[in-house]
Amino acid sequence: MAKRGYHHGNLKQALVEAALVLIEEKGPTGFSLSEAAKSAGVTPAAVYRHFEGREDLIAEIARQGYEVFADLLDYAFDTGQPSALAAFEATGRAYLAFARRYPGHYVAMFESGISIQRTPELHAVATRALGVLERAAEKLSEHIPPDRRPPPQMFAAHVWAMSHGVVELFARGSPGTRSPFPPEDLLESGIGIYLRGLGLLPPDA
Structure with missing residues (x-):
């Protein structure tokens, strides 16, 4: 049989x-x-x-995850218009939503130790996902004088790190890490503090 x-x-x-x-x-x-x-x-x-081995299988899972992840970020950025700030915040919410909806993919992408350089296909789609955040960061900061404007890659990396931290600590139900605040609120307030520090939001916004 x-x-x-x-x-x-x-x-x-x-x-x-x-x-x-x-x-x-x-x-x-x-x-x-x-x-x-x-x-x-x-x-x-x-x-x-x-x-050829388990790592190749996990790399394929990560590649598929990045495809969905990039599409979600892209959609969030596009539908978050017309405000650059709204579009930026929408990408952050999409990050949390992805981690909840696709936990296996999320682990393969960010916690497996698999390098995004492992295959050209994995690198290409991971770069596309980060590119959405970089595009959002560039649009949001375009009115800052060039000599004071952070590189979009750095800007995006900071927000990515903040989003990842909220997911790891509060959005995935890890034991002993319950928060009195919803993960979305934590991320939104953290991004708000970061943006105020860059002069992108007024103090009372």
Whole structure:
């Protein structure tokens, strides 16, 4: 009798889906390729038709995650118009929403130790996602005199780090990290403080 995994017509994606569940349950290093194969209903040998090892499988999950992530940030930025500030804040909310909706992808992208340089495809889509934040930062700060304007890459990296910190500490239900404030409020207030420090918001905004 054929293994059930061969009936889905897409072995590679079946392995990705199986590994996503394992990542959510055990973390990116808590499972083996054999476990992923078993969950997908195929033999361990079948895994090597598509992936040389567990890191390659996780890298593919990260790539797919960045595709969704970049699309969400792009959509948030576009629909957050006409205000540059509103568009910027919308990208922050999209970050939190992605982490909640796609926890397995999020872990593969940011907590697995997989470099975005691992494959050209992964690097390209990760760069596209960061590019949305850089574009938002550039638009928001364009009225600052050039000699006082932070590089958009630095600006975006600061906000990315702030968003990641809120997700890690308060948005993913980690034990002992409950906050009296919603993660969205924490991120919005943190971004507000940062933007005021750059002179992008008046003190009483």
